[in-house]
Amino acid sequence: MAISYEELTNKHPCYALGKKGTTGRIHLPISPTCNIECKFCDRRINDYEKRPGVASTVIKPTEALDVIKRSLELCPDITVAGIAGPGDTLASDYALETFRLIRDSFPDIIKCMSTNGLLLPEKADEIIETGIDSLTVTVNAVDPEIEAKLNNGILYHGVHYKGVEAAEILIKNQLEGIKKVSSAGITIKVNTVLVPGINDEHIEEIAKAVSEAGASIYNIIPLIPQNELRDCRAPSCAEIDGVRQKAGQYIDVFRHCQRCRADAIGVPGEKDYGDQIYLKRIRQKDTFSHG
Secondary structure, eight states: OOOHHHHHHHHHSSSSSSSOOOOEEEEEBBBBBOEEEEEEEOOOOOOOOOOTEEESSSOOHHHHHHHHHHHHHOOEEEEEEEEEESSTTTTHHHHHHHHHHEEOTTTSSEEEEOOOTTTTTHHHHHHHHHHHHHEEOOOOOSHHHHHHEEEEEEEEETTEEEHHHHHHHHHHHHHHHHHHHTOOOOOOOOOOOOOTTTTTTSHHHHHHHHHHTOEEEEEEOOOOOOGGTTOOOOOOOHHHHHHHHHHHTTSEEEEEOOOTTTTTTSSSSSOOOOOHHHHHHHOOOOOOOOO
16 A cells, blocks of 8 residues: 655655655656657756656666665665656656566665656556556646647557647546546656747646545656757746745645755755666766657
């Protein structure tokens, strides 16, 4: 049975309310591909950028247990094993396969997964069966017209959808999936990338919709200008605080996000042990395909 939301606020660094948490996490870079085309996403294999979507290597599920064991030896404060990329966790079977291995070998560690939610409704039963304790879903809009400005398209059951049609499918699946997984007692966190001029006036509506769907906590992440949105500006601290205040009317708001790499290890904001664990780190400019 998944642990409670209240327990997660003490044991999971991405659920800490109030002051920054003191617990650690290990991100396992298991998922190589993605099935949606976010305009702000620039997934890379390198060992120097410190942001989501970046990992120094992609490991196999069978390697994950050794990575966890060695990480715990270096950082006993680690309480969470998470998979957040560098692609989407449901775009391949690797993440769920890894969580089954973790469930059997490290039963006390919290299992956390992040996804864009496109395949969430159809994968919900499998997610629940693996014993995942918390799920993060990235929802950048609940209005298809706005989502279409942030996402070029999706690859869904072998068909490439674009624009508003793609956005309608994605949003429907995200909200339906959140309802299904949260109804099983699994805590849901929602991430939103805040993009000035596109979804900054829409945050309150997103917060209300995901709260009603069953999410417990909301993380608003400032845009890193890159890829097709490289000419957009990052939101100011005042803008971020303003939308957090609005969202807080509907849902708990997480305020300490470090925008971690997909292979980060340790306590967020402190020493990252990734370079001691992922020995295959390479300096290679590369991107993943969107499925």
